[in-house]
Amino acid sequence: MKYTYFVAATGTGTGLTSVCLGLVRALDQLGVRVAFAKPIAQQFGTENEPERSTHLANATLGLKPAKPIELAYAQQQLAAGQSDPLMEDVIQMTQTSAEDADVLIVEGLVPVSDENYIPELNRNMAKALDADVILVAAKNADSTAQLNERIKMSASLFGGIESRRVIGCILNKVGAPDPSSQQVMAEEDPTDARNVKEGEALSVEDFTKILPVFQSDDFKCLGAIQWNPLLVAPRTSDVANHLGAAIINEGEIAERRVQSITVCARTMPNMLQTLKAGALVVTPGDRNDVLLASSMAALNGVPLAGVVLTGDLTPPESVMNLCHAAFKTGLPVMTSKLNTFSSAQRLNSMNTEVPADDIGRMENVMDDVASAINAKWLAERAEVIEERRLSPPAFRHLLVQQARAAAKRIILPEGTEPRTIRAAAICQEKGIAHCVLLGNPDEVRRVAQTQNITLPDSLEIVDPEQARRKYVEPMVELRKHKGLTAPMAEAQLEDCNVLGTMMLALDDVDGLVSGAVNTTANTVRPALQLIKTRPDSSLVSSIFFMLLPEQAVVYGDCAINPDPNAEQLADIAIQSGDSAKAFGIEPRIAMISYSTGQSGTGSDVEKVREATRIAKERRPDLLIDGPLQYDAASTPSVAASKAPDSDVAGKATVFVFPDLNTGNTTYKAVQRSANVVSIGPMLQGLRKPVNDLSRGALVEDIVYTIALTAIQAAQMSNS
Incomplete structure (x- = not known):
């Protein structure tokens, strides 16, 4: 363990757990190996509920923090004058939680008015762990002057804002409505935003100027997390x-x-x-x-x-x-x-804290918190800013950053579909891409209103009835060798997927995402007819980015080619390796089979063996090995016995399956059984980016697929 941050609340209602886990997420997005610990449990719910912080850290981040010490036991130790043995238990517990982490985030106890021993416990834990202290504050019903005083007093418990160990404060719930203003009226909507005047949303720079406590060079405002009413919405x-x-x-x-x-x-x-x-x-x-x-x-x-x-x-x-x-x-x-x-x-009067079993809400809260924290400064302070791995949060963060830089225009042919509309609004607001919804504008706005979606003013809506005529002649020109006539083209352009693909073919947009309600065939067929494959590709294939607990890996082909021959399988391997590299994953390509090395025979394994030979011959710059069984490709201990001389076995990042049956079954089994997020399928081999969605896609899936498409568009335009 290299560095420890002890995070302490300045009072109740600050959202301490949310900030701690969001801080873990923020550092994880930088590729830092980060761990979490809650040394002493503090239950506010029923006694039979799991300890909330450690449970959520495990369920959302895949971490395995040690079981906290019971608060009653800590009280007894303090009362008996056994503070030192208690701190030894705390150190042991945090070390168990940290394992090989570079940074450890430790969540302190929330101060409670009738338990005056809690500040002492927090102070002793921070000292015993030799930790830097980060405070978490929320204005709530305080005035600005009271907030400043509360932060200053809390800092004094750990040595004051002048102490080299008290490094700063994260402000939570910025711009939240004053709790005292939310009075229930029998004939009014007590939580409707129209009846609540929210506070002003201020930035880190604003607070640095407004609050005297931040005007010291040694005590920083490390983040200002804006109030988001959607993140306190209970089920x-x-x-x-x-x-x-x-x-x-x-x-x-x-x-x-x-x-x-x-x-x-x-x-x-x-x-x-x-x-x-x-x-x-x-x-x-x-x-x-x-x-x-x-x-x-x-x-x-x-x-x-x-x-x-x-x-x-x-x-x-x-x-x-x-x-x-x-x-x-x-x-x-x-x-x-x-x-x-x-x-x-x-x-x-409902508690707005995230329940221990509300994992979806906690994920959203953590992402929101992570985006508002100056994690880079904290990582630099801990001297671990180098990216050491592409963890799932780091991969998603990379996608968003690269998509923003690409600034591409993405057409969404299913423009009246609710999930698609919401995803487009999110992408537009976050600058992930300039989204174009293809659909009747009145219908799009009606759906948005019924779904309570706010459409950004910059979100573009194209009416297919008005746009269609422009693309009839160009489509006839593209398909005249197939005998396409103008009436036939006009009829085909009634399909928004075909219309969107023509817009892409003529460079009116940079990429296309569809499939939330359409089949894969409906999405891919127009692309094959109008966009066609790249000169260096013999086929179109697909990959999924599988966000495993420790790292992001690539699976291909799991969606397009039913039974590729050896030549085609080699092409899929090369395409998949290049795609992995383009998205920040170092490609180590495993050609998967039921046999490893020379141990098996049969037409299926021979196909994989031949595909491996062809791929290596075509691309000697890529690390490719096969045939490998999945466990030999993914597990170092198995690789040591089955393929000890392989540069890929045990550390593969790209898994190429021999046929669609194997690939599709494997990705779905891993996704569902291990609760793994998969992003894709992303299509490879086309001249321009067209990507298909699962019909069960969540809004988040669509957002990341739009980001993938924008990045592909930028890469294709630069190649």
Whole structure:
């Protein structure tokens, strides 16, 4: 272990765990080997819940921090004057957690008003670990002067802002609404942003000027994490548990999130505007009109968070039958024994911390925190700024950075599909690519409104009805050798995939991403007809970037070629190796088979053996070996016995499968069984970048595929 950062909260409600894990993510994105430890447990939930910090570190980051010391035991040791033995336990625990890490992030205890021994524990742990101290503060209801004083007082516990070990503070929840302003009104939406005046979102530079505590050269503002209401949105199932509600219709209760609460004690016309994506409708159980209106919204594609029927009242069976089709859309419906006002009050008092089992939300929180922290300065201070590996977070970070630098225009033919619209908005806001949605503008805006998606002003929407005519003659010219006529071309251009591909063929856009609702054939066929393969490629193939816990690797071909011959398999290996290198992965290419080396015979293994020979002959600059069994390619201990002289075995980064059956089955088995994120498929061998999506793709998958496509476009334009 080379360097330790001890992270301490200045008070309650600072989001200490979120900041700690976000800091781990930020350093991981730089390629730093980073570990996490929570030396002493501090439970705020029920006793049977897992310790939140270590559980989330394991579930989101794949780390294995040691089990924390119980707080009650730590209290007993302090009371008995056994502070030194307790600190020995803390050191042992953190060393176990750190293993071979370059940097260790240690989460301290949150100060609680009636437990005055906690500051002493934090101070003793930081000293025992010889750690640099980073404070975490949130303004909450404090004035700016009070925030400054709170930071200064917390720093004094560790030696003050002048101490060389107290290096700075991370400000969380910047711009959050004042908690005292969020009063529940029986006829108002208590969490609607329109009713809450949020604080001003200030930058690190702003705080450096405003807060006197940061005007010392030795104490820095290390990050200013802006308040994001979407990151405090609980699942509807969390709301049901908090209310002790009975479930009438479960629907998608575990997936939907509460972004706003509308308390319906008004007439229908006065509350219709609140029925939007993520809204939780709270209404008396005898307001059948509200339930029916919510059902109509659901049937019109509005993903409400759910409906809470209060007063322990259930609608009659005739009304429930009318709502049956809406229930099948996934709309959660529950009943609360509390009245409407009391239900709303209880909802407003929900803990905004991320529950231990809400992994998806924690991932988003960590990414948000990581983007706001000056991790590079911290890595430089620890003298570990060099990238040592391309971890999954580092790979995703690299994708975003390279895509931003590429600044390419990407066409999305499925422009009215909700996930695609949301991904385009994200990419536009983050500068990942200039996205072009192909679809009727009115329909795109309607879908965006029902899904509560804010479309950036710079997001381009192209109406296919108006754009189509421009591409008829060029398409006839491209396909005249196939006998294509203008009427035939016009008919084919009715398909937005074909229209988008023609836009790419004529350089009106730089890349294309499709497949959220279309099949792979519908995406690839127009590309083969209109874009065609590169001169140096005999075929189009695909790869997936598999984000394994320790590193990102490449799998190919898992989506396109059913049974390539030896020549084609060699081409796939070369394409995959070049793609890996282009995306920052050092290619060590393993040609996968059921046999390793010369031990097996049969036509299948001979094909792999011949493909390996051809690929090596064509590209002596690439490290290629095969045939190798998967375990020999991936596991050093197996490689030592099965292929001891191989430069690839045991450390392969590119896995080339002998056929589509093997490749597709393997990637899906690894993805699902090991809960691994896969990005792709990314197509190889085309003159211009066209990429296919899985029809089950998440918004995040689409965002990263757009980033991949933008990077490919930049690489092709430079080659």
